[in-house]
Amino acid sequence: xxxxxxxxxxxxxxxxxxxxxxxxxxxxxxxxxxxxxxxxxxxxxxxxxxxxxxxxxxxxxxxxxxxxxxxxxxxxxxxxxxxxxxxxxxxxxxxx
Amino acid sequence: xxxxxxxxxxxxxxxxxxxxxxxxxxxxxxxxxxxxxxxxxxxxxxxxxxxxxxxxxxxxxxxxxxxxxxxxxxxxxxxxxxxxxxxxxxxxxxxxxxxxxxxxxxxxxxx
Numbered sequence: 001x002x003x004x005x006x007x008x009x010x011x012x013x014x015x016x017x018x019x020x021x022x023x024x025x026x027x028x029x030x031x032x033x034x035x036x037x038x039x040x041x042x043x044x045x046x047x048x049x050x051x052x053x054x055x056x057x058x059x060x061x062x063x064x065x066x067x068x069x070x071x072x073x074x075x076x077x078x079x080x081x082x083x084x085x086x087x088x089x090x091x092x093x094x095x096x
Numbered sequence: 097x098x099x100x101x102x103x104x105x106x107x108x109x110x111x112x113x114x115x116x117x118x119x120x121x122x123x124x125x126x127x128x129x130x131x132x133x134x135x136x137x138x139x140x141x142x143x144x145x146x147x148x149x150x151x152x153x154x155x156x157x158x159x160x161x162x163x164x165x166x167x168x169x170x171x172x173x174x175x176x177x178x179x180x181x182x183x184x185x186x187x188x189x190x191x192x193x194x195x196x197x198x199x200x201x202x203x204x205x206x207x
Contacts, residue, residue: 048143
């Protein structure tokens with residue numbers, strides 16, 4: 001299985017809003033982050049949620065975001081970050 | 097559009113961090129889900145549980161407690177899959193309620 005993104009690569013979370021079960025929090029849509037690691041490959045929970053097999057498995061990435069990128073009024077350190085697990089189909093290369 | 101349950105980052109006030117015990121019925125709901133999702137049975141997935149909870153929407157989502165949401169979703173999933181029928185569920189609920197009332201239950205949440 002070949003992964004679309006490499007560790008250290010800059011990515012953007014797709015700003016899409018489908019109805020139904022998704023695993024990408026609303027507050028991350030359209031935000032920019034950096035691939036921290038690859039957590040593994042898993043059946044797609046957005047399919048499992050409807051009784052289907054969720055195959056083929058999808059790459060799940062740990063993506064690091066600066067808190068100041070997520071919250072406009074963030075008053076903590078500029079070095080503060082959050083790491084969130086996101087499936088490959090929710091990410092796009094930053095300059096695409 | 098943000099779905100109701102997807103409330104990360106929304107204003108929420110203080111978080112109650114005190115520990116609490118689970119009522120026996122809550123432990124039974126937890127056990128029920130473990131059995132429904134285990135490798136041997138595979139009757140439903142935790143993803144389906146979550147989908148059902150999210151589908152409660154504003155109102156029920158806020159009024160029900162954590163394990164009440166689980167039970168509502170488990171019930172919907174078992175109905176959808178044909179494991180139980182609405183009629184069977186309705187009759188069983190009436191039977192259980194009658195038993196509780198015979199034991200002096202007054203209409204409060206079971207424990």
